[in-house]
Amino acid sequence: MMSLTLEQLDRDGAIREAVEKASGDTRAAFLGKAVVGGAALLGALAAPGSGEAATAKSDVAILNYALTLEYLQASFYTEAERLGAIKGKLAPIPPQLGAVERAHVQAIKAALGRAAVKRPAFDFHGVTENNSKFLKTAVAFEDLGTAAYKAQAARIKSPALLAAAISIHSVEARHAAWMRFLAGAVPAASAFDEGKPISQVRAIVASTHFVAARPKSRSRKKPKFTG
Amino acid sequence: MRRQRAKGEEQLDGRADATASSREQFLARAIVAGGAVAAGGLLVAGWPRLGTAAPSAAQDAKILNFALLLEYIEAGFYSDAVAKGKLSGDLLDFATTVRDHERAHVAFLKGALGNSARRKPKLDFGQTTSDPKTFTSAAISLEETVVAAYNGQAGNLTKPTLAQAARIVSVEARHAAWIRALAGKDPAPNATDKPDTASQVQADINRTGFVQSG
Numbered sequence: 001m002m003s004l005t006l007e008q009l010d011r012d013g014a015i016r017e018a019v020e021k022a023s024g025d026t027r028a029a030f031l032g033k034a035v036v037g038g039a040a041l042l043g044a045l046a047a048p049g050s051g052e053a054a055t056a057k058s059d060v061a062i063l064n065y066a067l068t069l070e071y072l073q074a075s076f077y078t079e080a081e082r083l084g085a086i087k088g089k090l091a092p093i094p095p096q097l098g099a100v101e102r103a104h105v106q107a108i109k110a111a112l113g114r115a116a117v118k119r120p121a122f123d124f125h126g127v128t129e130n131n132s133k134f135l136k137t138a139v140a141f142e143d144l145g146t147a148a149y150k151a152q153a154a155r156i157k158s159p160a161l162l163a164a165a166i167s168i169h170s171v172e173a174r175h176a177a178w179m180r181f182l183a184g185a186v187p188a189a190s191a192f193d194e195g196k197p198i199s200q201v202r203a204i205v206a207s208t209h210f211v212a213a214r215p216k217s218r219s220r221k222k223p224k225f226t227g
Numbered sequence: 228m229r230r231q232r233a234k235g236e237e238q239l240d241g242r243a244d245a246t247a248s249s250r251e252q253f254l255a256r257a258i259v260a261g262g263a264v265a266a267g268g269l270l271v272a273g274w275p276r277l278g279t280a281a282p283s284a285a286q287d288a289k290i291l292n293f294a295l296l297l298e299y300i301e302a303g304f305y306s307d308a309v310a311k312g313k314l315s316g317d318l319l320d321f322a323t324t325v326r327d328h329e330r331a332h333v334a335f336l337k338g339a340l341g342n343s344a345r346r347k348p349k350l351d352f353g354q355t356t357s358d359p360k361t362f363t364s365a366a367i368s369l370e371e372t373v374v375a376a377y378n379g380q381a382g383n384l385t386k387p388t389l390a391q392a393a394r395i396v397s398v399e400a401r402h403a404a405w406i407r408a409l410a411g412k413d414p415a416p417n418a419t420d421k422p423d424t425a426s427q428v429q430a431d432i433n434r435t436g437f438v439q440s441g
Contacts, residue, residue, distance in 0.1 A: 096413075103418040146397050154390040159382045166381040166393070167419035170374055173397035174415035177404035181414070188324065188401035191331035192394040 055111075056157045064117045065198060066165065067108045069148055071119045072210065073141050074101035080128035090131050090182065093138065097175060104168055111161070121213040135183050142176035144196070144204060151195030282385040290380045292345045293425060294392070295336040297373050299347045300437055302329035304369060308356040317409055318359055322366075325402050332395055339391070349439035363410050365435075370403035372423070372431045379422035 055063075077098030080086050086094055109116045127133040149169035156162040177187035196204075205211065280286060305326030308314060314322050337344045355365040377396035381389055404414035423431070432438060 097415075100415070100418045150393045150397060153381070153393045154386040162382050163422065164419070166378050166396075167422060169393070170378060170396055170400035170420040171415055171418065173400035174404035174420075177401035178408055178414040181405060181408045186324065187405040187408070188328060188398055191328040191398060192335075193397040193401075194394065195390075 055161070058155065059157050059161055060112065060115050062152045062156060062165075063108055063112050063161070064115070065152070066149065066168075067105065067112065067117060068120070069145055069201070069205075070101055070104040070108060072122065072205065073145060074098060074105045075119070075122045076124060076128060076137065076141060076210075077101055079122075079124060080134055083129050085129040086131055086134050088131065090135060093179075093182075094128075094134075097138070100171065100175075107164070111164075120211045122210050123212040124210055135179060138179040139176065139183055139185065142172055142179050144201060145172040146176050146193060147196035148198075148201045150193060151197050151201075153195075280383075282383060282388075284385065286383060287385050287388045288340060288343050290383055291336055291340055291388070292343070293380070293428075294377065294395075295333065295340065295345055296348065296438075297376055297428070297432070298329055298332040298336060300350060300432065301369055301373060302326065302333050303347075303350040304352055304356060304365065304437070305329055307350075307352050308362050311357050313357050314359055314362060318363065321405060321409060322362070325366075325405075328398055328402070332398075335391075335395075350437055351439050352437055363406060366406045367403065367410060367412070368431075368435070370399055370406060372428060373399045374403055374420055375423035376425070376428040378420055379424055379428070381422070 077094045081094035081098050124137075127137045146169065149165055149172060153162065153166055153169060156165055173193065180187045180189075305322050308322045309319070309326055352365070355361045374396060377392055377399060381392065381396075384392060400420065407414045
């Protein structure tokens with residue numbers, strides 16, 4: 001089993017970029033489209049209205065929570081794409097969902113600025129290298145992401161952040177349905193989706209042991225580039 | 228071809244065949260282009276005016292009634308499609324499951340609205356429910372419209388009502404992804420789902436011609 005973490009492998013996304021370049025124009029154009037398609041709303045996330053008061057503390061906490069889940073998803077798909085072991089009908093999933101989840105990460109990080117939590121180190125224990133384990137994990141992650149966003153929606157104070165979060169929420173639900181479809185499970189198992197509170201989501205994530213190291217602290221250092 | 232009708236006007240004779248083809252064209256083209264197409268739909272009268280005023284119980288009721296109309300359309304569409312018996316296999320499984328979900332959404336919203344719940348409109352789905360291809364196109368169009376409609380109202384709802392609507396919208400998004408997957412289309416083509424305003428949704432629904440009286 002490989003025990004490399006994403007951070008060790010791809011600190012600044014250089015490998016990912018190289019893979020994208022190497023895989024040719026079609027894929028690159030496709031990935032571009034995937035991200036650009038939601039750019040306006042993610043942009044709103046990055047720049048809440050200029051007249052708006054500073055982001056509420058509770059909104060910062062919710063965003064950091066969302067960021068942690070997006071790190072988890074993005075790292076999972078990115079590692080699967082890089083390892084290249086996901087084959088057949090699942091082969092397009094790691095690059096496509098990876099691009100989307102990375103876009104979510106970037107947008108939330110931009111919204112948080114220096115208040116953003118760092119990316120933890122992940123160890124996916126081989127599930128990124130095996131079609132069946134990959135798909136089961138993807139189903140679980142996407143259902144969990146949907147439930148996590150849902151439970152927070154009504155707690156978000158900023159209208160701009162709510163608009164962005166709700167527009168991500170339904171995309172996570174699409175992903176969940178899609179992964180279920182590929183797994184031969186019912187994509188929409190009931191008429192109502194229930195949210196999951198933070199404590200429950202944290203317990204589920206902890207039970208996976210995918211998070212190898214907690215981020216040490218919120219960054220309080222000066223930014224590297226102050227312009 | 229474009230027709231308008233006043234609220235309560237009786238159904239015009241002989242419109243069914245003529246409008247069915249333009250409806251199919253709309254649905255087919257709407258999916259390809261995502262754009263505005265003038266088709267033979269009848270304008271829905273009596274749409275709620277949805278403001279962007281601060282959330283309130285009164286505004287919640289308007290928005291939920293707007294959602295209820297969309298759910299009536301969806302429930303009617305899938306009920307009609309299943310009843311017509313032209314679907315089979317995966318498409319029939321989809322239609323049956325989703326029909327039950329949309330009926331549950333109708334019941335939920337009616338319960339939440341109580342006496343102020345709007346009545347079910349007269350609906351006509353033309354040929355869209357009698358052929359697997361047109362059914363698929365129409366289902367994609369409907370589900371996408373409804374996801375965008377709910378997302379567009381999120382910020383206009385009070386927080387407790389938003390929490391309830393959020394339980395529905397992700398199911399609509401799952402439906403959208405499911406039928407897109409069955410159609411061989413990308414189930415989740417964007418990083419975010421673009422919300423629609425109530426007037427955009429109204430225009431989309433009017434173009435379908437599904438609602439005969441509202």
